[in-house]
Amino acid sequence: MESLAKLCYGGLIFFLHLHSPAAQSVGSVPRGFRFSPPAGAGDFSAFLVSSNRDFAAGFSRDPATGYFALAVAGMNANSQPLDTIWMANRDDPFRATPELLFSGSLLVTIHQNVQWNSSSSTTSPSSSSSGDFLELLDSGNLRLVSRSSSSSPPSDDQAGVVWQSFDHPTDTLLQGQNFTQAMRLVSSISNQDPRSGSYSLQLQGDRILLLAGSEPYWTEAALKEHDNGTGSTIYMRIQPEGYIGLYQSEQTRVHFVPFSSLNRASTNFTRRARLDPDGNLRVYYWQGGRMVEDYAALRDPCEFPDSCGSYGICSSELQNKSCKCPVGVTADGNSTIAFLPVDSRDAAKGCRSDAADANSCMETRSKNSSEDDFLMIQGVDYFAIRFVVAAFGVSTVTLEECRALCLGNCSCKAFFFRNDSSVCFHTGSIRSMLPSSNPHNLGFIRIAKRGRSHHTSRALQISILVLAVLLAIAALIFACYYRRSRRRDENKGEVNHHSDEEAFLETISGLPKRFPFSEIESAKNTRRISVVQLQGCSPREFQAELADIARLGSHSNLVALLGYCIHGKKRYIIYDGSTSGSRSLDEILKNPGLEHPTLEWSAKKEILLGIARGLAFLHANGGVHGDLVPGNVLLDLDHGGSSSPRLARYGLASLMRRPPPNPSDDVRAFGAIVAALLDGGDGAPAEDQRLREIWKCCALQEAVLRPSMAMVAETLSSILPPKASFGIQSLN
Numbered sequence: 023m024e025s026l027a028k029l030c031y032g033g034l035i036f037f038l039h040l041h042s043p044a045a046q047s048v049g050s051v052p053r054g055f056r057f058s059p060p061a062g063a064g065d066f067s068a069f070l071v072s073s074n075r076d077f078a079a080g081f082s083r084d085p086a087t088g089y090f091a092l093a094v095a096g097m098n099a100n101s102q103p104l105d106t107i108w109m110a111n112r113d114d115p116f117r118a119t120p121e122l123l124f125s126g127s128l129l130v131t132i133h134q135n136v137q138w139n140s141s142s143s144t145t146s147p148s149s150s151s152s153g154d155f156l157e158l159l160d161s162g163n164l165r166l167v168s169r170s171s172s173s174s175p176p177s178d179d180q181a182g183v184v185w186q187s188f189d190h191p192t193d194t195l196l197q198g199q200n201f202t203q204a205m206r207l208v209s210s211i212s213n214q215d216p217r218s219g220s221y222s223l224q225l226q227g228d229r230i231l232l233l234a235g236s237e238p239y240w241t242e243a244a245l246k247e248h249d250n251g252t253g254s255t256i257y258m259r260i261q262p263e264g265y266i267g268l269y270q271s272e273q274t275r276v277h278f279v280p281f282s283s284l285n286r287a288s289t290n291f292t293r294r295a296r297l298d299p300d301g302n303l304r305v306y307y308w309q310g311g312r313m314v315e316d317y318a319a320l321r322d323p324c325e326f327p328d329s330c331g332s333y334g335i336c337s338s339e340l341q342n343k344s345c346k347c348p349v350g351v352t353a354d355g356n357s358t359i360a361f362l363p364v365d366s367r368d369a370a371k372g373c374r375s376d377a378a379d380a381n382s383c384m385e386t387r388s389k390n391s392s393e394d395d396f397l398m399i400q401g402v403d404y405f406a407i408r409f410v411v412a413a414f415g416v417s418t419v420t421l422e423e424c425r426a427l428c429l430g431n432c433s434c435k436a437f438f439f440r441n442d443s444s445v446c447f448h449t450g451s452i453r454s455m456l457p458s459s460n461p462h463n464l465g466f467i468r469i470a471k472r473g474r475s476h477h478t479s480r481a482l483q484i485s486i487l488v489l490a491v492l493l494a495i496a497a498l499i500f501a502c503y504y505r506r507s508r509r510r511d512e513n514k515g516e517v518n519h520h521s522d523e524e525a526f527l528e529t530i531s532g533l534p535k536r537f538p539f540s541e542i543e544s545a546k547n548t549r550r551i552s553v554v555q556l557q558g559c560s561p562r563e564f565q566a567e568l569a570d571i572a573r574l575g576s577h578s579n580l581v582a583l584l585g586y587c588i589h590g591k592k593r594y595i596i597y598d599g600s601t602s603g604s605r606s607l608d609e610i611l612k613n614p615g616l617e618h619p620t621l622e623w624s625a626k627k628e629i630l631l632g633i634a635r636g637l638a639f640l641h642a643n644g645g646v647h648g649d650l651v652p653g654n655v656l657l658d659l660d661h662g663g664s665s666s667p668r669l670a671r672y673g674l675a676s677l678m679r680r681p682p683p684n685p686s687d688d689v690r691a692f693g694a695i696v697a698a699l700l701d702g703g704d705g706a707p708a709e710d711q712r713l714r715e716i717w718k719c720c721a722l723q724e725a726v727l728r729p730s731m732a733m734v735a736e737t738l739s740s741i742l743p744p745k746a747s748f749g750i751q752s753l754n
Contacts, residue, residue: 049073050157051124058121059083059090062684063725066095066103069122070158075101076292077162081120082106084216088681089115091216092122092130092138094164094187096294096308102723104308107162107194107294108187111138112216126152128166128185140166140185153184162196162292163188192216195260195295201225202257207297220328221301225258228276230268231409232303232319234327235451238409239301240319244268244277260293260305264316281305281317301326327405330454331372333361333467335402337457347373348455350397350467359397359469372454377469378435394429396437396466403458404438404465407447418444425466436467534572535585537596542587551584552597554674564593571595571673574643579636581656581670597670607667608652611698626699627713627738629657632666633692634735640672641685641731647672648683650691652698686725692734693720712741 048071059067059081068080075097082093082103092110095103116130116137123129128140153166165186188199193209195201202225209219222233229243258268264284268277281293293307293316305317323329323343324336330345337344346369347361361373377397419427421439424446428434433450441462455465545551556564571583582598607629633655640647647654647669654670696717716737722728729737 049159050155052156053124053126053152053154055124055156056121059119060686060726061119062686064723066093066724067726068095068103068724070156070164071097071101072158072160072162074160075099076160077107077158078103079158079164081116081122082109084115086214087115089117090120091115092120094158094162096162096292098308100723105194105294105296105313106192106216107196108164108190109192109216110187110190112192112210113218114138124153124156124166128153128156161188161198163199193297197260197262197293200257200259207295209297209301210299212299219299221297223297223303228268230258230266230279232297232301234301234406234453237327237406237449237451237453239325239327239405240303241409241412242277242279242319243412260295262293264293266295266305266317279317283307283316301328324454324456325405327453330370331364332452333373333375333378333455334369335455335457343370345369348399348402348465348467350399352397353395375467375469378467394468395471396425396428397469399455399465399467401458401461401463402438402465403456403463404447404449405454405456406449407438407440407445410447411445419446420444421464424448428466428468434468436465439464439466534583537585537587537594539587539589542589542594542596550599552581552599552670553587554595554597554671556593556595556674567673568595570645574640574645574673577636577639579632579666579668580639580672581668595674605657606653607655607657607695610657611652627741629655629667630692630696630699630713631735631738633669633695634731634738636667636669636672637688637692638731638735640669641688645673646683646685647688647691649674650688650695652695655695684725685731686728689720689728689731689734690725692731693717696720712737 051070055069057069063083065083065085066078066080067083068078070079071077077094078097078101079092079094081090082095083090091112093106094108096105096107098104110130114137116132118132120130120132120137123131129136130138153168155167155169156164157167158164163186165188166184167182168184169182188196189205191199191201191205191207193207195207201207205225207223209221210216211219220234224231224233229241231238232240256270258266261267261278264281266279266281267275269275293305295303295305295317297303301320303319304315306313306315308314320326322338323341324338329343330336333348334345335348337346347363349358349360351358359375359377361375361378363369363371364374365371375397421441424437424439427446428437428448431448434448436449436452438447438449439445440460441464442460452467542551542553545553568586574580574583576582584596584598586596587594633650637647637650649671650669654672656668656670658668693716696713700713700717716734719727719729720734
């Protein structure tokens with residue numbers, strides 16, 4: 023295991039213990055610790071893992087933008103991230119590779135400039151002191167503690183806590199985490215975009231509230247007979263017995279919300295409540311590699327505030343929703359205005375009306391009530407009304423008073439009125455509406471008065487039409503001129519383009535031979551050369567990569583680069599062709615038998631050593647293979663197979679893949695070849711368990727933990743017999 027420890031060493035010593043079965047305490051690091059995601063790391067670079075292996079702290083990386091965030095993630099049994107539990111900077115991602123520094127406070131810097139500081143986000147009474155240890159508890163809480171030593175594993179004792187992630191939740195509440203009235207859960211925009219979305223969870227008074235903006239759409243209140251008459255809940259918490267509890271003190275539970283797993287406690291999973299991007303509060307636990315839903319606050323599809331988009335009316339039956347657009351009656355009762363779908367293919371995207379978008383507040387920010395009117399929709403309700411009444415209560419007014427209050431406020435885009443109870447509700451962001459069987463429930467959408475709106479809109483439409491015609495004519499004239507100019511200069515441009523490329527190529531020292539295209543055509547069907555045509559790369563990319571490959575030089579474990587060819591817009595790289603007895607490793611592994619020989623174990627180990635040396639040479643000289651598969655490993659079977667393996671098609675993947683590969687990708691690909699050789703043949707003897715250790719190190723999910731190819735080559739050299747032959751056992 024000593025050689026394996028050396029091999030897996032990635033620069034952070036505690037990672038060695040993470041993957042060593044003998045060391046279980048991984049949960050803390052001392053002051054002075056530094057970490058930065060390595061180049062080419064995956065989407066999550068962990069620097070600290072809880073002792074139960076359920077959570078990891080690290081930098082998450084958005085694959086779409088390449089931006090980073092300091093995060094805590096839930097981990098599966100294979101130490102791969104399952105879901106993000108907490109993020110420090112969800113709305114302000116790090117746009118370059120960050121560095122974490124624990125110097126009493128927890129800092130994240132880019133080029134030595136502080137981007138995030140735990141001290142600026144803490145509300146702890148101990149915020150003036152600094153931490154001695156950074157701990158990740160088995161509960162998923164990342165925290166700084168001030169004490170002389172850290173227990174192993176770290177305890178949940180709150181003494182000396184300077185800062186903790188549990189005080190700053192994002193969209194997730196973990197089992198055992200206290201959620202107070204000073205906190206908020208905020209949904210993400212989507213599962214792919216972690217920035218703050220439209221929905222939040224808060225504690226207000228004696229109840230839990232889900233809010234869309236400032237409008238509630240779900241609530242759960244403590245029972246009055248249980249709350250000691252104070253009407254104030256201190257905090258809520260997910261309990262391992264399977265419920266959300268509301269508490270006024272540690273001993274006084276005033277309410278609970280049960281889950282499906284109530285009283286079926288398990289030590290094999292930890293529940294988490296997540297405010298999902300669609301606005302629903304759901305409780306999950308991981309079991310058997312999948313996420314199991316244990317609770318959902320919203321069950322009916324029309325309970326979601328944006329179920330049918332703006333102005334849409336949502337109806338549901340047997341968990342199936344249908345969306346339609348409203349039809350309103352003008353104030354004089356003489357005409358109707360129908361809203362139209364925003365997207366005729368998807369009614370859930372909402373509805374629109376020019377009349378509703380052209381009111382005086384939208385155009386002039388005027389508060390003159392005489393310039394606007396309302397479109398009445400009968401038999402509708404708004405999703406937030408019943409929750410506002412339940413949570414806050416509302417004053418009762420007459421219909422005219424409700425109307426006047428909305429007209430006097432430019433942020434009021436609609437109001438809803440219940441004739442039977444005189445309840446008035448104003449809204450500035452119209453979301454989905456609900457049908458009501460009570461015809462006295464009325465909705466009023468703000469519009470411009472028809473006379474002014476008609477003339478203004480008509481003039482605007484004519485102006486837009488004239489402008490569009492003029493722009494179309496101008497675009498047509500420009501297109502004709504551009505095409506004619508391009509035809510005229512095309513030949514000249516092509517000559518200049520190739521002249522520039524030729525001039526650049528002449529500046530490259532040590533450039534290989536340039537082959538004429540006719541020679542390529544005559545030789546490509548033979549085995550003398552191997553021709554690779556490059557697709558989708560620009561001239562400059564081709565030139566730069568050719569220069570890099572040319573500078574690598576030669577190595578006995580690399581197929582020699584012979585030259586290149588430029589033919590029009592096509593570009594080729596030419597490698598040395600294999601001899602008549604050469605076969606790829608892929609052929610031998612997939613077709614053992616009479617046609618292809620079987621490799622002895624000493625040969626397999628020497629093949630691996632040759633591959634490792636070839637890759638180590640590439641990496642030491644700034645190169646990357648990028649496409650290491652058995653098909654690109656050539657074995658010369660002439661003379662009893664006495665020569666070393668050679669790597670083909672190296673250096674091309676950076677032109678064909680985005681993002682380009684890096685050395686850690688080669689290490690992982692090498693691990694796959696080790697696994698393929700271990701799976702072949704009659705099985706490795708006991709001493710070849712060391713090969714399995716090498717495979718495991720190379721296949722680690724975190725790139726920072728993988729060894730360098732130089733380390734792999736050194737380790738393979740130490741385990742090969744002194745006079746190992748590249749022997750081949752024929753089945754003939």
